Amino acid sequence: MAKRIAIVNALVVSMTDSRQPREGFVCIRDGDIDEVGAGAPSFPTDGIDIIDAAGAVLMPGLVNAHTHLYQVLLRAVWEDLELMPWLKRIYGCARVLTPAHFYNGSLLGCVESIRSGVTTVCEHNFLNPSPECALEAIRAMQDAGLRAVFARTIMDAGEIVPECTKEKPEQAFRLIEALVARYQHSQLLTFMTGPNTPPINTTSELLREVRRFADANSLGISAHVAESHSVVDAVRHQHSKNGVVEFLQQFGIPAHNSIFAHSVHVSNDEIRILKETGTSVSHNPVSNMMLGDGVAPVVEMLRQGVNVALGTDGAASNHSQDLFDTMKAASLLQKVHHRDAGVIKPNDVLRMATIGGAKALGLDSICGTIEVGKRADLILVDIDTLHSQPVNDIFSQIVHCAKASDVKTVIVDGEILMRDRQFTRLDDHKILAEAKLANRDLMQRVSRLSF
Ligand SMILES: [Zn+2]
Secondary structure, three states, rough: OOOOEEEHHHHHHHHOOOOOOEEEEEEEEOOOOEEEEEEOOOOOOOOOOEEOOOOOOEEEEEEEEEEEEHHHHHOOOOOOOOOHHHHHHHHHHHOOOOHHHHHHHHEEEEEEHOOOOEHHHEEOOOOOOHHHHHHHHHHHHHHOEEEEEEEEOOEEEEEEEEOHOOOHHHHHHHHHHHHHHOOOOOOOOEEEEEEOOOOOOOOOHHHHHHHHHHHHHOEEEEEOOOOOOHHHHHHHHHHHOOOOOHHHHHOOOOOOOOOEEEEOOEEEEEEEHHHOOEEEEEEEEHHHHHHOOOOOOOHHHHHOOOEEEEOOOOOHOOOOOOHHHHHHHHHHHHHHHHHOOOOOOOHHHHHHHHHHHHHHOOOOOOOOOOOOOOOOOEEEOOOOOOOOOOOOOOOHHHHOOHHHEEEEEEEEEEEEEEEEEOOOOOHHHHHHHHHHHHHHHHHEEEEEEOO
Protein backbone atom coordinates (compact mmCIF):
# COMPACT_ATOMS: atom_id res chain seq x y z
CA MET A 1 0.00 0.00 0.00
CA ALA A 2 1.21 3.48 -0.81
CA LYS A 3 2.71 5.45 2.06
CA ARG A 4 0.86 8.75 2.27
CA ILE A 5 1.49 11.92 4.25
CA ALA A 6 -0.67 15.08 4.15
CA ILE A 7 0.60 18.36 5.54
CA VAL A 8 -2.40 20.61 6.19
CA ASN A 9 -3.08 24.18 7.39
CA ALA A 10 0.33 25.30 6.15
CA LEU A 11 1.42 28.61 4.67
CA VAL A 12 2.91 27.11 1.51
CA VAL A 13 6.00 28.90 0.17
CA SER A 14 6.56 26.83 -2.96
CA MET A 15 9.46 28.89 -4.45
CA THR A 16 7.95 28.45 -7.90
CA ASP A 17 7.21 32.19 -8.13
CA SER A 18 7.46 35.32 -5.97
CA ARG A 19 3.74 35.70 -5.21
CA GLN A 20 2.80 35.89 -1.55
CA PRO A 21 1.99 32.37 -0.36
CA ARG A 22 -1.44 31.01 0.47
CA GLU A 23 -2.63 28.69 3.17
CA GLY A 24 -3.00 25.19 1.85
CA PHE A 25 -1.85 21.60 1.90
CA VAL A 26 0.66 19.24 0.32
CA CYS A 27 0.16 15.51 -0.14
CA ILE A 28 3.03 13.04 -0.41
CA ARG A 29 2.67 9.56 -1.90
CA ASP A 30 5.62 7.17 -1.70
CA GLY A 31 7.98 10.12 -1.38
CA ASP A 32 6.60 12.06 -4.36
CA ILE A 33 4.79 15.37 -4.02
CA ASP A 34 1.39 14.21 -5.19
CA GLU A 35 -0.85 17.21 -4.75
CA VAL A 36 -0.45 20.88 -3.78
CA GLY A 37 -3.64 22.77 -3.04
CA ALA A 38 -5.16 25.85 -1.42
CA GLY A 39 -7.43 25.64 1.60
CA ALA A 40 -8.24 22.24 3.10
CA PRO A 41 -7.97 18.90 1.29
CA SER A 42 -11.24 17.44 0.08
CA PHE A 43 -10.16 13.78 0.00
CA PRO A 44 -10.78 11.29 2.82
CA THR A 45 -7.85 11.25 5.23
CA ASP A 46 -8.17 7.65 6.50
CA GLY A 47 -4.84 5.85 6.53
CA ILE A 48 -2.91 9.06 5.82
CA ASP A 49 -0.30 10.44 8.22
CA ILE A 50 -1.65 13.96 8.84
CA ILE A 51 0.74 16.71 9.91
CA ASP A 52 -1.08 19.81 11.15
CA ALA A 53 1.14 22.74 10.15
CA ALA A 54 -0.94 25.55 11.71
CA GLY A 55 1.33 28.50 12.50
CA ALA A 56 4.12 27.24 10.25
CA VAL A 57 5.54 27.87 6.80
CA LEU A 58 5.91 24.81 4.57
CA MET A 59 8.80 25.33 2.19
CA PRO A 60 11.36 23.36 0.19
CA GLY A 61 14.18 21.99 2.33
CA LEU A 62 17.29 24.13 2.28
CA VAL A 63 20.22 23.14 0.08
CA ASN A 64 23.68 23.64 1.56
CA ALA A 65 25.67 23.82 -1.65
CA HIS A 66 29.13 23.82 -0.10
CA THR A 67 30.38 22.38 3.15
CA HIS A 68 32.93 20.09 4.80
CA LEU A 69 30.83 18.35 7.45
CA TYR A 70 33.65 16.78 9.52
CA GLN A 71 34.95 20.29 10.26
CA VAL A 72 32.44 20.69 13.11
CA LEU A 73 35.30 19.04 15.06
CA LEU A 74 37.41 22.11 14.20
CA ARG A 75 35.00 24.87 15.23
CA ALA A 76 36.85 28.00 16.34
CA VAL A 77 40.30 26.44 15.84
CA TRP A 78 42.81 28.80 14.15
CA GLU A 79 40.05 31.36 13.71
CA ASP A 80 42.30 34.44 13.59
CA LEU A 81 44.19 33.37 10.49
CA GLU A 82 43.69 34.47 6.90
CA LEU A 83 43.17 31.92 4.15
CA MET A 84 46.70 30.67 3.35
CA PRO A 85 48.07 30.06 6.88
CA TRP A 86 44.62 28.75 7.88
CA LEU A 87 44.58 26.33 4.93
CA LYS A 88 48.09 25.13 5.79
CA ARG A 89 46.70 23.93 9.13
CA ILE A 90 43.45 22.52 7.73
CA TYR A 91 45.43 20.53 5.14
CA GLY A 92 48.01 19.60 7.76
CA CYS A 93 45.29 17.84 9.76
CA ALA A 94 45.31 15.15 7.08
CA ARG A 95 48.43 13.78 8.78
CA VAL A 96 46.36 12.82 11.84
CA LEU A 97 42.71 12.60 10.68
CA THR A 98 41.24 9.10 10.96
CA PRO A 99 38.14 7.58 9.34
CA ALA A 100 36.47 7.75 12.78
CA HIS A 101 36.97 11.53 12.90
CA PHE A 102 35.26 11.78 9.52
CA TYR A 103 32.32 9.64 10.63
CA ASN A 104 31.71 11.21 14.04
CA GLY A 105 32.32 14.75 12.87
CA SER A 106 30.23 14.39 9.72
CA LEU A 107 27.34 12.83 11.63
CA LEU A 108 27.25 15.73 14.09
CA GLY A 109 27.36 18.06 11.09
CA CYS A 110 24.35 16.20 9.66
CA VAL A 111 22.43 16.54 12.94
CA GLU A 112 23.07 20.28 12.97
CA SER A 113 22.10 20.50 9.30
CA ILE A 114 18.78 18.71 9.78
CA ARG A 115 18.00 20.75 12.88
CA SER A 116 18.40 23.91 10.79
CA GLY A 117 16.22 22.77 7.90
CA VAL A 118 18.84 21.49 5.49
CA THR A 119 17.68 18.54 3.37
CA THR A 120 20.53 18.44 0.81
CA VAL A 121 24.26 18.90 1.41
CA CYS A 122 27.12 19.11 -1.02
CA GLU A 123 30.04 17.63 0.86
CA HIS A 124 33.13 19.01 -0.87
CA ASN A 125 35.74 16.43 0.09
CA PHE A 126 39.43 17.30 -0.22
CA LEU A 127 41.42 15.37 2.40
CA ASN A 128 41.91 11.71 1.57
CA PRO A 129 44.82 10.33 3.59
CA SER A 130 43.11 6.94 3.15
CA PRO A 131 40.14 5.75 1.04
CA GLU A 132 38.22 4.92 4.24
CA CYS A 133 37.92 8.64 5.06
CA ALA A 134 35.56 9.19 2.12
CA LEU A 135 33.63 6.01 2.92
CA GLU A 136 33.06 7.11 6.52
CA ALA A 137 31.95 10.62 5.53
CA ILE A 138 29.44 9.06 3.12
CA ARG A 139 28.26 6.56 5.76
CA ALA A 140 27.45 9.47 8.10
CA MET A 141 25.33 11.24 5.47
CA GLN A 142 23.53 8.02 4.65
CA ASP A 143 22.87 7.20 8.31
CA ALA A 144 21.42 10.70 8.71
CA GLY A 145 19.07 10.28 5.73
CA LEU A 146 20.11 13.49 3.98
CA ARG A 147 20.15 13.93 0.23
CA ALA A 148 23.82 14.38 -0.55
CA VAL A 149 26.28 15.20 -3.27
CA PHE A 150 29.75 13.92 -2.50
CA ALA A 151 32.23 16.06 -4.40
CA ARG A 152 35.36 13.92 -4.27
CA THR A 153 38.08 16.38 -5.29
CA ILE A 154 41.78 15.95 -5.94
CA MET A 155 45.03 17.71 -4.94
CA ASP A 156 48.30 16.82 -6.67
CA ALA A 157 50.65 19.69 -5.80
CA GLY A 158 51.32 22.60 -3.47
CA GLU A 159 53.81 23.19 -0.69
CA ILE A 160 51.10 23.46 2.00
CA VAL A 161 49.53 20.12 1.01
CA PRO A 162 50.91 17.17 3.02
CA GLU A 163 52.28 14.27 0.99
CA CYS A 164 49.73 11.85 2.50
CA THR A 165 46.85 13.62 0.73
CA LYS A 166 48.52 14.41 -2.63
CA GLU A 167 47.44 12.03 -5.37
CA LYS A 168 48.42 11.25 -8.92
CA PRO A 169 45.37 11.99 -11.09
CA GLU A 170 45.12 8.41 -12.42
CA GLN A 171 45.26 6.95 -8.91
CA ALA A 172 42.54 9.34 -7.68
CA PHE A 173 40.34 8.61 -10.71
CA ARG A 174 40.42 4.85 -9.96
CA LEU A 175 39.32 5.53 -6.37
CA ILE A 176 36.51 7.83 -7.52
CA GLU A 177 35.31 5.26 -10.06
CA ALA A 178 35.22 2.68 -7.27
CA LEU A 179 33.19 5.03 -5.05
CA VAL A 180 30.67 5.78 -7.79
CA ALA A 181 30.28 2.06 -8.56
CA ARG A 182 29.86 1.16 -4.89
CA TYR A 183 26.96 3.62 -4.41
CA GLN A 184 25.39 3.41 -7.86
CA HIS A 185 22.06 2.23 -6.44
CA SER A 186 21.97 4.81 -3.67
CA GLN A 187 18.88 6.92 -4.25
CA LEU A 188 19.96 9.92 -2.17
CA LEU A 189 23.62 10.11 -3.14
CA THR A 190 25.25 11.51 -6.25
CA PHE A 191 28.86 12.36 -6.99
CA MET A 192 30.94 15.17 -8.36
CA THR A 193 34.70 15.49 -8.76
CA GLY A 194 37.01 18.45 -9.22
CA PRO A 195 40.29 20.19 -8.54
CA ASN A 196 40.21 21.34 -4.90
CA THR A 197 41.61 24.89 -4.95
CA PRO A 198 43.21 25.66 -8.30
CA PRO A 199 45.95 26.62 -8.88
CA ILE A 200 47.47 26.47 -5.39
CA ASN A 201 47.13 22.70 -5.01
CA THR A 202 46.61 21.45 -8.54
CA THR A 203 48.86 21.10 -11.57
CA SER A 204 47.74 22.10 -15.06
CA GLU A 205 47.96 18.42 -15.99
CA LEU A 206 45.37 17.59 -13.32
CA LEU A 207 43.06 20.37 -14.55
CA ARG A 208 43.19 18.98 -18.10
CA GLU A 209 42.69 15.41 -16.94
CA VAL A 210 39.89 16.13 -14.47
CA ARG A 211 37.67 17.67 -17.16
CA ARG A 212 38.21 14.63 -19.37
CA PHE A 213 37.51 12.27 -16.45
CA ALA A 214 34.40 14.21 -15.37
CA ASP A 215 32.96 14.16 -18.90
CA ALA A 216 33.73 10.46 -19.39
CA ASN A 217 31.87 9.63 -16.18
CA SER A 218 29.07 12.26 -16.42
CA LEU A 219 30.24 13.90 -13.20
CA GLY A 220 29.87 17.56 -12.29
CA ILE A 221 32.81 19.58 -10.99
CA SER A 222 33.08 21.34 -7.63
CA ALA A 223 36.03 23.62 -6.86
CA HIS A 224 37.08 26.40 -4.49
CA VAL A 225 37.50 29.39 -6.81
CA ALA A 226 39.01 32.83 -6.18
CA GLU A 227 38.34 32.69 -2.47
CA SER A 228 41.02 35.19 -1.48
CA HIS A 229 43.43 37.68 -3.06
CA SER A 230 46.28 35.23 -2.45
CA VAL A 231 44.76 32.69 -4.88
CA VAL A 232 44.32 35.36 -7.55
CA ASP A 233 47.93 36.50 -7.00
CA ALA A 234 49.04 32.90 -7.61
CA VAL A 235 47.38 32.74 -11.07
CA ARG A 236 48.76 36.16 -11.96
CA HIS A 237 52.34 35.35 -11.01
CA GLN A 238 52.52 31.69 -12.01
CA HIS A 239 50.17 31.56 -14.98
CA SER A 240 49.97 35.16 -16.26
CA LYS A 241 46.16 35.19 -16.13
CA ASN A 242 44.03 37.99 -14.69
CA GLY A 243 41.81 35.78 -12.57
CA VAL A 244 41.07 32.22 -11.52
CA VAL A 245 37.96 31.81 -13.69
CA GLU A 246 39.88 33.05 -16.75
CA PHE A 247 42.68 30.62 -15.87
CA LEU A 248 40.27 27.69 -15.51
CA GLN A 249 38.52 28.43 -18.78
CA GLN A 250 41.49 27.13 -20.84
CA PHE A 251 40.91 23.70 -19.23
CA GLY A 252 37.14 23.74 -19.78
CA ILE A 253 36.47 23.71 -16.03
CA PRO A 254 33.64 26.30 -16.10
CA ALA A 255 30.55 24.44 -17.40
CA HIS A 256 26.84 23.92 -16.83
CA ASN A 257 27.58 21.11 -14.35
CA SER A 258 30.28 23.00 -12.43
CA ILE A 259 29.85 24.73 -9.09
CA PHE A 260 32.46 27.26 -8.01
CA ALA A 261 32.51 27.86 -4.28
CA HIS A 262 33.20 31.44 -3.15
CA SER A 263 34.09 33.27 -6.40
CA VAL A 264 34.85 36.33 -4.27
CA HIS A 265 37.52 37.90 -6.46
CA VAL A 266 36.08 37.63 -9.97
CA SER A 267 35.88 40.44 -12.53
CA ASN A 268 32.79 41.39 -14.52
CA ASP A 269 34.40 39.67 -17.54
CA GLU A 270 34.78 36.50 -15.49
CA ILE A 271 31.16 36.73 -14.35
CA ARG A 272 30.30 36.81 -18.06
CA ILE A 273 32.28 33.55 -18.49
CA LEU A 274 30.28 32.01 -15.61
CA LYS A 275 27.02 33.07 -17.29
CA GLU A 276 28.03 31.94 -20.80
CA THR A 277 29.21 28.53 -19.59
CA GLY A 278 26.25 28.01 -17.23
CA THR A 279 28.57 27.65 -14.22
CA SER A 280 26.91 27.99 -10.81
CA VAL A 281 28.41 29.74 -7.81
CA SER A 282 28.09 28.72 -4.18
CA HIS A 283 28.11 31.92 -2.15
CA ASN A 284 29.43 31.34 1.38
CA PRO A 285 29.17 34.76 3.05
CA VAL A 286 29.77 33.76 6.69
CA SER A 287 32.95 31.87 5.81
CA ASN A 288 34.14 34.76 3.61
CA MET A 289 33.59 37.20 6.47
CA MET A 290 35.20 34.90 9.06
CA LEU A 291 38.41 34.53 7.01
CA GLY A 292 38.40 38.20 5.95
CA ASP A 293 38.32 37.16 2.29
CA GLY A 294 36.12 39.92 0.89
CA VAL A 295 32.62 40.30 -0.52
CA ALA A 296 31.55 38.18 -3.50
CA PRO A 297 29.95 40.23 -6.32
CA VAL A 298 26.62 38.43 -5.90
CA VAL A 299 24.50 41.36 -7.06
CA GLU A 300 26.43 41.55 -10.34
CA MET A 301 26.21 37.75 -10.73
CA LEU A 302 22.43 37.86 -10.30
CA ARG A 303 22.19 40.84 -12.66
CA GLN A 304 24.07 38.90 -15.36
CA GLY A 305 21.91 35.80 -14.77
CA VAL A 306 24.43 33.51 -13.06
CA ASN A 307 22.84 30.77 -10.95
CA VAL A 308 23.89 31.43 -7.35
CA ALA A 309 23.51 28.89 -4.54
CA LEU A 310 24.21 29.30 -0.84
CA GLY A 311 26.60 27.39 1.39
CA THR A 312 27.84 27.48 4.93
CA ASP A 313 31.32 26.14 4.10
CA GLY A 314 32.90 24.00 6.80
CA ALA A 315 32.45 24.84 10.47
CA ALA A 316 36.19 25.57 10.73
CA SER A 317 35.44 28.87 8.94
CA ASN A 318 31.78 29.54 9.76
CA HIS A 319 31.54 28.18 12.68
CA SER A 320 28.13 26.56 12.21
CA GLN A 321 26.13 24.64 9.62
CA ASP A 322 23.16 26.99 10.01
CA LEU A 323 21.75 28.16 6.66
CA PHE A 324 19.29 30.54 8.33
CA ASP A 325 22.31 32.47 9.68
CA THR A 326 23.81 32.29 6.22
CA MET A 327 20.67 33.61 4.49
CA LYS A 328 20.54 36.63 6.78
CA ALA A 329 24.27 37.26 6.35
CA ALA A 330 23.95 36.98 2.54
CA SER A 331 21.25 39.64 2.53
CA LEU A 332 22.86 42.08 4.97
CA LEU A 333 26.39 41.76 3.55
CA GLN A 334 25.30 42.95 0.08
CA LYS A 335 23.22 45.78 1.55
CA VAL A 336 26.12 47.16 3.60
CA HIS A 337 28.71 46.53 0.87
CA HIS A 338 26.69 48.46 -1.71
CA ARG A 339 25.30 50.91 0.88
CA ASP A 340 21.93 50.22 -0.69
CA ALA A 341 19.12 48.63 1.36
CA GLY A 342 17.28 47.51 -1.77
CA VAL A 343 20.19 45.97 -3.64
CA ILE A 344 19.16 42.37 -2.95
CA LYS A 345 15.65 41.03 -2.34
CA PRO A 346 14.68 38.42 0.27
CA ASN A 347 13.25 36.27 -2.49
CA ASP A 348 16.65 36.28 -4.26
CA VAL A 349 18.25 34.94 -1.08
CA LEU A 350 15.54 32.30 -0.57
CA ARG A 351 16.01 31.16 -4.15
CA MET A 352 19.75 30.73 -3.57
CA ALA A 353 19.06 28.58 -0.50
CA THR A 354 16.53 26.35 -2.30
CA ILE A 355 16.10 26.02 -6.07
CA GLY A 356 19.40 27.81 -6.81
CA GLY A 357 21.24 25.18 -4.78
CA ALA A 358 19.29 22.34 -6.33
CA LYS A 359 20.09 23.61 -9.83
CA ALA A 360 23.78 24.05 -8.99
CA LEU A 361 23.95 20.41 -7.91
CA GLY A 362 21.99 19.03 -10.86
CA LEU A 363 19.03 18.18 -8.62
CA ASP A 364 16.48 20.76 -9.78
CA SER A 365 14.22 18.14 -11.34
CA ILE A 366 14.13 16.35 -7.97
CA CYS A 367 13.97 19.05 -5.27
CA GLY A 368 14.30 22.77 -4.58
CA THR A 369 10.63 23.76 -5.07
CA ILE A 370 7.27 22.41 -3.96
CA GLU A 371 5.77 21.06 -7.18
CA VAL A 372 3.81 17.97 -8.08
CA GLY A 373 6.18 15.28 -9.36
CA LYS A 374 9.22 16.33 -7.35
CA ARG A 375 10.44 14.31 -4.40
CA ALA A 376 9.25 15.51 -1.00
CA ASP A 377 12.21 17.39 0.50
CA LEU A 378 10.23 19.73 2.73
CA ILE A 379 10.53 21.64 5.99
CA LEU A 380 8.08 23.22 8.39
CA VAL A 381 9.25 26.46 9.99
CA ASP A 382 7.34 27.82 12.98
CA ILE A 383 6.45 31.45 12.40
CA ASP A 384 4.08 31.75 15.34
CA THR A 385 6.94 33.01 17.47
CA LEU A 386 7.74 36.24 19.31
CA HIS A 387 10.59 37.02 16.89
CA SER A 388 8.60 36.36 13.68
CA GLN A 389 5.18 37.86 14.50
CA PRO A 390 3.36 39.81 13.26
CA VAL A 391 3.97 38.77 9.66
CA ASN A 392 4.01 41.54 7.07
CA ASP A 393 6.32 40.10 4.39
CA ILE A 394 6.85 36.38 4.71
CA PHE A 395 9.87 36.20 2.38
CA SER A 396 11.74 38.89 4.28
CA GLN A 397 10.77 37.38 7.59
CA ILE A 398 12.01 33.88 6.70
CA VAL A 399 15.36 35.44 5.74
CA HIS A 400 15.66 38.05 8.48
CA CYS A 401 13.52 36.86 11.44
CA ALA A 402 13.30 33.05 11.41
CA LYS A 403 15.95 31.00 13.18
CA ALA A 404 17.23 27.48 12.73
CA SER A 405 15.58 26.60 16.04
CA ASP A 406 12.19 27.40 14.47
CA VAL A 407 12.49 24.41 12.12
CA LYS A 408 9.97 21.92 13.47
CA THR A 409 9.76 19.14 10.93
CA VAL A 410 12.12 17.94 8.20
CA ILE A 411 11.21 15.52 5.42
CA VAL A 412 13.74 14.11 2.92
CA ASP A 413 12.60 12.00 -0.03
CA GLY A 414 9.27 11.51 1.74
CA GLU A 415 10.85 10.28 4.98
CA ILE A 416 10.24 12.31 8.14
CA LEU A 417 13.72 12.79 9.67
CA MET A 418 12.59 15.20 12.39
CA ARG A 419 9.05 15.73 13.64
CA ASP A 420 8.23 18.45 16.15
CA ARG A 421 12.00 18.78 16.82
CA GLN A 422 12.34 15.07 17.61
CA PHE A 423 14.68 13.00 15.44
CA THR A 424 13.12 9.82 14.12
CA ARG A 425 16.24 7.86 13.13
CA LEU A 426 19.15 9.56 14.94
CA ASP A 427 20.12 9.61 18.61
CA ASP A 428 21.44 13.16 18.82
CA HIS A 429 22.68 12.82 22.43
CA LYS A 430 24.79 9.80 21.55
CA ILE A 431 26.10 11.46 18.37
CA LEU A 432 27.12 14.56 20.33
CA ALA A 433 28.90 12.48 23.00
CA GLU A 434 30.83 10.55 20.36
CA ALA A 435 31.73 13.73 18.47
CA LYS A 436 33.12 15.24 21.69
CA LEU A 437 35.36 12.19 22.13
CA ALA A 438 36.46 12.41 18.49
CA ASN A 439 37.24 16.10 18.96
CA ARG A 440 39.36 15.42 22.05
CA ASP A 441 41.30 12.74 20.21
CA LEU A 442 41.82 14.96 17.15
CA MET A 443 42.95 17.96 19.21
CA GLN A 444 45.52 15.81 21.03
CA ARG A 445 46.88 14.55 17.73
CA VAL A 446 46.91 18.08 16.24
CA SER A 447 48.80 19.45 19.28
CA ARG A 448 51.73 17.19 18.36
CA LEU A 449 51.93 18.60 14.80
CA SER A 450 54.10 21.49 13.69
CA PHE A 451 52.88 23.76 10.90
ZN1 LIG B 1 35.14 25.03 1.35
